[in-house]
Amino acid sequence: MEYTELKVWKETRLLVNNVYDVTKAFPKDETYGLTSQIRRCVVSIPSNIAEGCGRRTxxxxxxxxxxxxxxxxxxxxxxxxxxxxxxxxxKEHKVLLDQIIGCKKLLNGFINYYKTLKTKQTINH
Structure with a gap:
């Protein structure tokens, strides 16, 4: 399965879009402060999922x-x-936190799945 088909990747990508929408209303003097920090952070979430899927082990x-x-x-x-x-x-905060909680659950399940692969790989070698 391609990483772009994974629910965890799709949900974190949706989170990125929602965070970008919310941060558009942040004060202009935060453009290089909290706004930038939040956006870099949220972009790294689906990006690292994609990078992890591209690894060999x-x-x-x-x-x-x-x-x-x-x-x-x-x-x-x-x-x-x-x-x-x-x-x-x-209200915006709660919506985003609920989304984050959902993403954490999906990601934890995905990590646990990969841990079983790791265990199987160790047993087979």
């Missing part, structure tokens, strides 16, 4: 999936900071 793949998961936690924190600064409304 499950161990290498899992490494990039863990980076992606770490970026989900980083994004969550940055969105709390944006809420603290009143850059986003409580």
């Amino acid at each position: 499950p161990k290498d793949s899992i490494h990039f999936f863990h980076i992606s998961r770490g970026s989900l936690y980083e994004l969550e924190t940055q969105l709390y900071l944006a809420l603290d600064q009143n850059y986003i409304q409580e």
